[in-house]
Amino acid sequence: xTELGPVAWPPDPIRTGRLVLRGSEARDRAAFIDLxxxxxxxxxxxxPRPRDGLERETPAAPERWPGSFVVDLDGAMIGQILLRxxxxxxxxxxxxxxxxxxxxxxxxxxxGYAAEACAAALDWFAxxxxxxxxxxxxxxxxxxxxxxxxxxxxxxxxxxxxxxAEQWLGMWSPLTPRD
Ligand SMILES: CC(C)(COP(=O)(O)OP(=O)(O)OC[C@H]1O[C@@H](n2cnc3c(N)ncnc32)[C@H](O)[C@@H]1OP(=O)(O)O)[C@@H](O)C(=O)NCCC(=O)NCCS
Numbered sequence: 001x002t003e004l005g006p007v008a009w010p011p012d013p014i015r016t017g018r019l020v021l022r023g024s025e026a027r028d029r030a031a032f033i034d035l036x037x038x039x040x041x042x043x044x045x046x047x048p049r050p051r052d053g054l055e056r057e058t059p060a061a062p063e064r065w066p067g068s069f070v071v072d073l074d075g076a077m078i079g080q081i082l083l084r085x086x087x088x089x090x091x092x093x094x095x096x097x098x099x100x101x102x103x104x105x106x107x108x109x110x111x112g113y114a115a116e117a118c119a120a121a122l123d124w125f126a127x128x129x130x131x132x133x134x135x136x137x138x139x140x141x142x143x144x145x146x147x148x149x150x151x152x153x154x155x156x157x158x159x160x161x162x163x164x165a166e167q168w169l170g171m172w173s174p175l176t177p178r179d
Pocket of ligand 1: 101112113
């Protein structure tokens, strides 16, 4: 994964109906550790990381890079959205394209927050890098993620086997170029 592209970062906070998307800050550190240590969050992502290692190694202000949005509900982080350019990818259709990832704390699942936040991140992306598509890879067994991808407008490119599981590669394109 490399640089997203020529984007201004961090962006001005993006407000949706219920949420704010912003760059990460020192006050998000505990939530990042909860996110990365959660077995539930990592069921389909290769398993969680040990909490004691995370407590030692997580920097004061984690994940401060262009394309890493903190999703904030009422002043507290509930999830992370990642937009990264996939310079290397096991599927040729995804190489060089920007890849969407999303991780939300389990207590924030089931309220439509991920859909609301990802739609805003894709809107931001369509303005920042007009005309570029976005790819997304997820396990087909990850039904919440599969539903979210469909809701966001990703369509199937292909299914493939990796890490002993069936994976789904989807693609999203901005409907109309913006000016
Ligand atoms: C994938 C993930 C982000 C999906 O979260 P989610 O909360 O299910 O997704 P959404 O924001 O689309 O919310 C959908 C649910 O909110 C419900 N909902 C409640 N209020 C709502 C509202 N006001 N608006 C929209 N939906 C609402 C929907 O009915 C739906 O519920 P259901 O799942 O019981 O049908 C979450 O499960 C997660 O973080 N998983 C771990 C990380 C992961 O696997 N990431 C994928 C690989 S990158």
